[in-house]
Amino acid sequence: MNKILTITIALLAAASISGTAVAQTQPTPQSSMRKNLQNHDLHNTEREVFQSEVSLEAGASFPRHSHPGEEFIYVLKGTWVYQFDGQPPITVKAGETLFIPYGAVHSAKNVGGETGIELATHVIEKGKPLLTLANEEQK
Template sequence: MLDRRTLLIGTGAAVATLGAAATPAAAEDVTRVLLQEHPSPAPGWDTAQTLVEIPRGEASGRHSHPGVEVGYLVRGEVRMEFDDHRPPLHLRTGDPFFIPTGVIHNAVNTGEETTMMLSTYVVEKGKPLVTTY
């Protein structure tokens, strides 16, 4: 049975580490629910899968991950903004996305409903899953 924990990534959120307990977010906050985590086949790396929800008109806040993020937009619309000068991605329900290691990004909900994203990470063992800026 999976142990699901809510990790905060919204404004003012603390850095979330894999396996860390967290306080549930207020309704207006962005949430990240840890669905599963496992050691990666590559030594020194972990895998994690999360379900991220961003309320209408909200943004995830600028953040990065210590490994790659492979994602899928389950519901809604998002403008994915990047600090490394690449153009923003405009994503809709059913679109996949990929965020390289360490790239600072921000997901802005541009739709009319709460956005839901499924994200899988391969990250360095012992590093925070999310670092906010």
């Protein structure tokens, strides 16, 4: 299946899914983009899986935020630095993975010279937004 057809099918599927995470608009900085790829209920009716492709322009960062569930990252392109509150930064390059625990406040920055792309898979609580921006008081 060619890439255009795959993307079209993914977008049509995302548009037809009534899951909360797909239906809600999420804040994203101008230098980043989130393309929803798929969203499915799990056997456990309190959770759903949400998968997206996230891109971040060279030198750009995504602000501190958290998710109502676990996040599994696979970097497809570029070099990303993730900063978790109270921890040293973690650098993840293309072909590497990162696990983000439930509710962990974190930010991401593309430290490479090209647009970075990651595959983000979230296992989140149903009925909650995919992400919540953190305020400075949460530091």
